[in-house]
Amino acid sequence: MTAPSAPAGAASAAPAAPPPPAKKSPPRPRRRLPGGDALLGTGGVLAFLLIWEIVPRTPLVSADYLPPASEVLATLAERTATAKFWTAVGDTLAAWGLGLAIAVGAAVLLGFAIGTVPVLRAYTASTVEFLRPIPSVALIPLAILIYGTDIASTLMLVIYAAFWQVYVQVLYGVADIDPVADQTARAYGLGRWARIRHLIWPTALPYLITGVRLGAAVALILTITAQLTIGSPGLGQEIAVAQSSGAPDVVYALIVATGILGVAVNTGVRALERRVLRWHPSVRGEAAV
Amino acid sequence: MPRRLLTGACAVLLAVGASACGGSDTETTEGGLTKITVGAIPIVDVAPLHLGIDQGYFETQGLEVEVKNTSGGAQAVPGVVSGDFDFAFGNVTSLLVARDSGLPVQTVANGVSSTGKEGEDFGAIVVPEGSDIKSAKDLAGAKVAVNNLKNIGDTTVRNSVRTDGGDPSNIQFTELPFPDMPAALEKKEVDAAWVVEPFLTTALDGGATEIASNFVDAHEQLTVAVYFTTEETAKKDPELVEKFVTAMNHSLSYAESNPEEVRRILGTYTEMDQQLIEDIRLPAFPPDSSIDSVQTIGDMMKEDGLIKEDPQVSELFPGRA
Structure with a gap:
């Protein structure tokens, strides 16, 4: 069976890739574009750092509360030489990774189980719509009550937040089956498992990956939030300690570190997406550019 | 299914958190x-x-x-x-x-x-540079920052105002984390703040004036x-x-x-x-x-x-x- 065509949801959520160029277009513009993007991106970061460097030296903000970029980056460099920093990064990544993995696993299982049975789907729709918008942060008191200040309370928040991102995507993905392909599969006598393997799975996969990408970012946000407010170990807790010590340079250095972690996480999931969906038109188009 | 979903999620969470759910049994x-x-x-x-x-x-x-x-x-x-x-x-x-x-x-x-020593305690009520508020009784009607409402901060600040002969009933307490107080004082966003170390030193270095030691006022x-x-x-x-x-x-x-x-x-x-x-x-x-x-x-x-x-x-x- 051929792969289904690009679902609308996946296409819009896929990276804003320029339309695939016509075949045999001259190679020059193709090569210049990515290089140009990288240059622009670097320029943007530099401009941001320059503004950050200048603003604390003006009366707008006191350097006591917002240290200039150079000072913060120097503090960050100092930090990266300490074992404590890397332990915190490790704790943060462990909570993030474990939480995301559990959320994705549960979302895939439940998404496929419920999504493929219309009755179940209709039966659960309103409950899902009720539970989904509850902000994970609102569950912090509950998490502390049940799990104390350990990693488990962080996990509860991370899983809750990331689960819905992935689950809803999987539901949409499962619902996006091309009816002609479905009927063809049935006509050829494919069973439930064969249809899941050869039809539903490839259809839902782009949605799932989109969900993972959304979930990965949300999971990182919640990991840091939980560590910051609950005090479970990791970068978030280090930020809280620095804040209560009146050390703004350390606070900002650690914030920059979480930002870098966010970029790394997004890049990682994008790489995964390209690998898993290399057969998919949205990725093939991007790769050709 | 909501039940199914919730039990599933709980089972997963329980499996993960089982170790954290124990009592205070001590290990050796x-x-x-x-x-x-x-x-x-x-x-x-x-x-x-x-x-x-x-x-x-x-x-x-x-x-x-x-x-x-x-x-x-x-x-x-x-x-x-x-x-x-x-x-x-x-x-x-x-x-x-x-x-x-x-x-x-x-x-x-x-x-x-x-410490029990007026003006030498680790917490104090401070006002921004150049404020008209000179002592605790002037805080009547002022906007005062404390780290938590309904806690030791607002209780002892009210007491300091009472002790100094002022009326604490219409003080507007506002919640602000200690680390943000020195900046809020410098920008005059609040009329006064109850602040503890190390932010008391930061606030005083930033030009704030100490008007009362609320802990000392409460008890020696x-x-x-x-x-x-x-x-x-x-x-x-x-x-x-x-x-x-x-x-x-x-x-x-x-x-x-x-x-x-x-x-x-x-x-x-x-x-x-x-x-x-x-x-x-x-x-x-x-x-x-x-x-x-x-x-x-x-x-x-x-x-x-x-x-x-x-x-x-x-x-x-x-x-x-």
Whole structure:
């Protein structure tokens, strides 16, 4: 069976890739574009750092509360030489990774189980719509009550937040089956498992990956939030300690570190997406550019 | 299915969190030490705990202490009640509120006390540079920042205003984290703030003026915070509590008589700048709590409506009051 065509949801959520160029277009513009993007991106970061460097030296903000970029980056460099920093990064990544993995696993299982049975789907729709918008942060008191200040309370928040991102995507993905392909599969006598393997799975996969990408970012946000407010170990807790010590340079250095972690996480999931969906038109188009 | 989904999610969470759900059963290390967990907010106030560990006072008692950072009493109390911490550091107001709502917490050792010296305490009411507010009574009708509403800050600020002959009824208290207070004062976003170290020093360096020492106004030897546990732990394992108390009292005495050691240890568990560590005013660390001062605070809390019943001071300090 051929792969289904690009679902609308996946296409819009896929990276804003320029339309695939016509075949045999001259190679020059193709090569210049990515290089140009990288240059622009670097320029943007530099401009941001320059503004950050200048603003604390003006009366707008006191350097006591917002240290200039150079000072913060120097503090960050100092930090990266300490074992404590890397332990915190490790704790943060462990909570993030474990939480995301559990959320994705549960979302895939439940998404496929419920999504493929219309009755179940209709039966659960309103409950899902009720539970989904509850902000994970609102569950912090509950998490502390049940799990104390350990990693488990962080996990509860991370899983809750990331689960819905992935689950809803999987539901949409499962619902996006091309009816002609479905009927063809049935006509050829494919069973439930064969249809899941050869039809539903490839259809839902782009949605799932989109969900993972959304979930990965949300999971990182919640990991840091939980560590910051609950005090479970990791970068978030280090930020809280620095804040209560009146050390703004350390606070900002650690914030920059979480930002870098966010970029790394997004890049990682994008790489995964390209690998898993290399057969998919949205990725093939991007790769050709 | 909602049930199915929830049970599924709970099962997963339970599997993950099972280890965290246990009670306060203590473990023993290979060296024969009993492992205990103490919840403490990483600020100046808990320096004796860190210093005592550093000096080996807990090890002498056969204890291996793991300090878990909390963000304050709001997490320390549930942490102790759920058995996550064997002991924790919490301020007396939070503990009296906890007792008032039926949580069985009890004090085991003193935590931190006011220095009792006007103008030389580790917390103070400060006003921005050039403010018209000259003393506590001028705070009537002003916007005053405290770190938590309905806690020791607003209660003692009201008391300072009353003591100074002002009317505290129309003070507008606003919640602001301590770290944000120096900036808020500098920008004159608030008329006054109750601020503690190290942010008191930062605020004063930024031009703010100290107008009252609210802890000193409340009581000449105010006990601000203590180490506590649950009645269950105290009853079930009195030996463990005894060991902790002995070590803690050694630590407090050592900290009280060696301020330079307190400043040294601050550099290890906080992120405070070396200069700031040298500049701040240290609190007092007497091994004994002043029950009388806790009663005073409790009475003020009742008057301000923070607790419904009479303060349970003797329950919080069993055998002491």
